[in-house]
Amino acid sequence: MSENQIHLTFPDGTVRTYDKGTNALQIAQSISAGLARVALGAVLNGRQIELKRPINEDGEIKLVRWEDEEGKTMFWHSSAHLLAEALQEIYGDVKFGIGPPIDNGFYYDVDFGEQKISEDDLPMIEQKMHELAKQKNEFNWYLVAKDKAIDYFKKKNDHLKLDLLENLKDGDISFVEQGNFVDLCRGGHIPDTGYIKAIKLLNVAGAYWRGDEKNQMLTRIYGVSFPKKAMLDEYLARLEEAKKRDHRKLGKELGLFTFSQKVGQGLPLWLPKGAELRERLEAFMRNAQKEAGYSPVVTPHIGHKDLYVTSGHYEKYGADSFQPIKTPHEGEEFLLKPMNCPHHCEIYKSSPRSYRDLPLRLAEFGTVYRYEQSGELHGLTRVRGFTQDDAHIFCRPDQVKDEFKKVIDLVFKVFNALGFEEYVAQISLRDQEDRSKYIGSEANWDRAESDIIEAAAEKNLNTVIAYNEAAFYGPKLDFMVNDAIGRSWQLGTIQVDYNLPERFELEYVGSDNDKHRPVMIHRAPFGSLERFVAVLTEHCAGEFPLWLTPEQGIILPISDKFMHYAEKVLHELNKCDIRVSIDERAEKIGKKIRDAELKKVPYMLIIGEKEVENEQVSVRKHKHGDLGSMSIEAFKEVIAEEIKV
RNA sequence: GCCGAUGUAGCUCAGGGGUAGAGCGCGUCCUUGGUAAGGACGAGGUCAUGGGUUCAAUUCCCAUCAUUGGCUCCA
Structure with missing residues (x-):
C-alpha cells in the first residue's frame, strides 16, 4: 500500500484503488464512459462533491446522476x-x-x-x-x-x-x-x-x-x-x-363548506353536503370509540378564565388568544375554550376515582377556538374554530404504554377505512438544549418520552424523531399526511401529559388505599374534523368512499315520461338508506350523464322505456361507464357490497 | 403578525379614466331525447369597503377588510 494511493468503496461493495488527487470524473471514466457522461457529482463519505474536486482520502464513494436524490x-x-x-x-x-x-x-x-x-x-x-x-x-x-x-x-x-x-x-x-x-x-x-x-x-x-x-x-x-x-x-x-385536488376548490364545487367575511375569517360554515359527510365520520368514530371502551361526555364552548389559569394555558397563550368575555354585572371572565382537556379534568374530579375505574376514557367532539395568526389561515386545514374528535384517557402510570398502543390501533382503523397509506409518524420530543420552556418535572418528561418511543416501536411504526417539537406540557406522537401540493399536515395526534393531572390535582385511590396521581393521554385520531375532511378531500380528489359520500347515486330519467318510475326507484332506494336523488331537468341523457360525472356522483341510474318495462335500472359507474341493466334489488347489493369493504 | 400577489355576475375569468363583458350555472319557453354539452329568450354586478387625485374613478393613488403564495407561529 502506497501513501500516494486511496481506497474507495463503491455502493456495490467493490473497493478500488486510485492515485491520490484523482477526481470523481476520472473515477467515473474508469468505470464506464456512460457513467462519466451522466454523472453530475459524487458523494464521498456522506459529503457531496464536484466531479473535478480532487479526492485525497479513503472512504465510500457514490457517483450520482440526476435520477439520484443527491443528484x-x-x-x-x-x-x-x-x-x-x-x-x-x-x-x-x-x-x-x-x-x-x-x-x-x-x-x-x-x-x-x-x-x-x-x-x-x-x-x-x-x-x-x-x-x-x-x-x-x-x-x-x-x-x-x-x-x-x-x-x-x-x-x-x-x-x-x-x-x-x-x-x-x-x-x-x-x-x-x-x-x-x-x-x-x-x-x-x-x-x-x-x-x-x-x-x-x-x-x-x-x-x-x-x-x-x-x-x-x-x-x-x-x-x-x-x-x-x-x-x-x-x-x-x-x-x-x-391544484384540481385542492380541497378549497373541491369544497366549493361539491358544496361541502364555505366561508363568510361577515361570520369572520377562519370560521368555516359547513353546507348540508359537507355536514352530512362530517356526521358520517363522527358516527364512524363514535362507533369505534364505543368498541374501544370510551365514554362520551359533552362540555360547553366556554369556560371560566380560572380554569385555564389552572391548566396553564392562560399563562402560555392568554395574550395571544381571543380575549376573555365578561359577564355584564359581575365582570367574571370566560374564555372560548381553546382545548377540551381542562373541562374533562373537571369531569374526572366530579367523583372520587378508584384504581378500578382506570383507565377512564372521556370522549367528546369538542369544538374549540384559537386565535391563529391571520397569515396562517388556510382553507379548512388551518382555521380559528374547529372540532376535535378529542378524548382524554386517565390511567395509571403503568397503563400508559398499553393505552398508547390502543390509540395507535384506533388511528390505523381510521387510516385503513379511508385509504391513507402514506403517512409519517412523528415523535415530538423536547428541545435538547433549552428545557426551560416546558412545564412539568424532568422525571415525568423522561418517562413520557420513553413510553411513546417504546409504544411506537412495539407497534412497528415508521417514525421520525423531531426534537423541539413537543407541546409545552408533554411529548407527542403525530400522524402527518401530505396534501395535494405536498404540504404536510398533522392529522391524528396522541400526547402524553403528566402535567395537567398535577395542576388539577387529579387523584385516584390505589389498591394500597393511598392516593395516587393519574396520567393523562390526549388523543384525536382525526385531529380536527375540518382538517381531516380537507386532507381526505385532496387524498381522494373529491371521490369519497361510497359509505361516506353525500350523494351515492343519481337517477337520470331519459324523459319526463319515466318520472313516475324514477320516483318509485328513489323511494325504494332511500328506504334502504341509499342516498340518491333524481335529475329532473328537461335535459338530454348525455347532458345529465356529463353533469353527474363532473359532480363525481359514484352511480348513475338511467331509466327509460326498457327499464320501466323490465322493472330495472341501467347502472353507470363514475369513471367506469355502463355496467348494464339490473333489478333494483341487484343494485342494492352492488352498493351493499362496496360499502362493506 | 411580516413579505409578495389578488379581489369584476352564483362559479371560472376577460376588460379598462367617460358607471361593464364571455363561458358555465340559474329562470322561462321550445324540444321528450338511450350512456360525457339540443335550441331560443331572459334575469343577475354600487366592479370588496372607505378615503384621495380628476370635469369624470370600477379603472390611478392611499388605507381597511378578505383571499392567496411564503416566513414566523401552531394548546
Whole structure:
C-alpha cells in the first residue's frame, strides 16, 4: 500500500484503488464512459462533491446522476447559485443569504435593499438565468483562509455572509465560483451551468433571516430547474393536476363548506353536503370509540378564565388568544375554550376515582377556538374554530404504554377505512438544549418520552424523531399526511401529559388505599374534523368512499315520461338508506350523464322505456361507464357490497 | 403578525379614466331525447369597503377588510 494511493468503496461493495488527487470524473471514466457522461457529482463519505474536486482520502464513494436524490440536490443547489448570479447581474448591489435545494427545487434568500421585487420580475430573471446557463460556466470549488473570506465579504459589505462566516469553524472556508459570481459554499455542484436547461421561477416570498422573526426580512425567490425542458413541462402539468385536488376548490364545487367575511375569517360554515359527510365520520368514530371502551361526555364552548389559569394555558397563550368575555354585572371572565382537556379534568374530579375505574376514557367532539395568526389561515386545514374528535384517557402510570398502543390501533382503523397509506409518524420530543420552556418535572418528561418511543416501536411504526417539537406540557406522537401540493399536515395526534393531572390535582385511590396521581393521554385520531375532511378531500380528489359520500347515486330519467318510475326507484332506494336523488331537468341523457360525472356522483341510474318495462335500472359507474341493466334489488347489493369493504 | 400577489355576475375569468363583458350555472319557453354539452329568450354586478387625485374613478393613488403564495407561529 502506497501513501500516494486511496481506497474507495463503491455502493456495490467493490473497493478500488486510485492515485491520490484523482477526481470523481476520472473515477467515473474508469468505470464506464456512460457513467462519466451522466454523472453530475459524487458523494464521498456522506459529503457531496464536484466531479473535478480532487479526492485525497479513503472512504465510500457514490457517483450520482440526476435520477439520484443527491443528484437532484446538487442540481438544484447549483441552480440557486445561477439564480444568485442572475440577480447580481440585474440588480447589482444585492446581498445574498442562503440558497439551498429543497424537496422540489430551490430558493435563494436575498436582501434587495431599497429595491422591490415582485412576481412580475421573475420572467426577466429567468431569462437572465438562461443566458448565463448557456455560457456553460464551470462551478469551481476552492478553499480560502477564513480571514480572507471575511475580508472578501466585508469589501462587498455583505452582512449576511459575514453573519454566516461568524458561525463557521476557523480554518479554510470553501468558495464556489461560476462566471462572475462567487459564493460562500460548502459544495456539491454540477460541473457547469450548461446542464441547467429548463428553469421556472415560481414565486416571491418574504422570509426572516435565519428563520427568526426578530431578524430582517429577506426576499425569497423559489424556483425549480431541470436538465430537460420536457421534465419541466411534466412538473408544471403535475402542479396543475394537484391544484384540481385542492380541497378549497373541491369544497366549493361539491358544496361541502364555505366561508363568510361577515361570520369572520377562519370560521368555516359547513353546507348540508359537507355536514352530512362530517356526521358520517363522527358516527364512524363514535362507533369505534364505543368498541374501544370510551365514554362520551359533552362540555360547553366556554369556560371560566380560572380554569385555564389552572391548566396553564392562560399563562402560555392568554395574550395571544381571543380575549376573555365578561359577564355584564359581575365582570367574571370566560374564555372560548381553546382545548377540551381542562373541562374533562373537571369531569374526572366530579367523583372520587378508584384504581378500578382506570383507565377512564372521556370522549367528546369538542369544538374549540384559537386565535391563529391571520397569515396562517388556510382553507379548512388551518382555521380559528374547529372540532376535535378529542378524548382524554386517565390511567395509571403503568397503563400508559398499553393505552398508547390502543390509540395507535384506533388511528390505523381510521387510516385503513379511508385509504391513507402514506403517512409519517412523528415523535415530538423536547428541545435538547433549552428545557426551560416546558412545564412539568424532568422525571415525568423522561418517562413520557420513553413510553411513546417504546409504544411506537412495539407497534412497528415508521417514525421520525423531531426534537423541539413537543407541546409545552408533554411529548407527542403525530400522524402527518401530505396534501395535494405536498404540504404536510398533522392529522391524528396522541400526547402524553403528566402535567395537567398535577395542576388539577387529579387523584385516584390505589389498591394500597393511598392516593395516587393519574396520567393523562390526549388523543384525536382525526385531529380536527375540518382538517381531516380537507386532507381526505385532496387524498381522494373529491371521490369519497361510497359509505361516506353525500350523494351515492343519481337517477337520470331519459324523459319526463319515466318520472313516475324514477320516483318509485328513489323511494325504494332511500328506504334502504341509499342516498340518491333524481335529475329532473328537461335535459338530454348525455347532458345529465356529463353533469353527474363532473359532480363525481359514484352511480348513475338511467331509466327509460326498457327499464320501466323490465322493472330495472341501467347502472353507470363514475369513471367506469355502463355496467348494464339490473333489478333494483341487484343494485342494492352492488352498493351493499362496496360499502362493506 | 411580516413579505409578495389578488379581489369584476352564483362559479371560472376577460376588460379598462367617460358607471361593464364571455363561458358555465340559474329562470322561462321550445324540444321528450338511450350512456360525457339540443335550441331560443331572459334575469343577475354600487366592479370588496372607505378615503384621495380628476370635469369624470370600477379603472390611478392611499388605507381597511378578505383571499392567496411564503416566513414566523401552531394548546
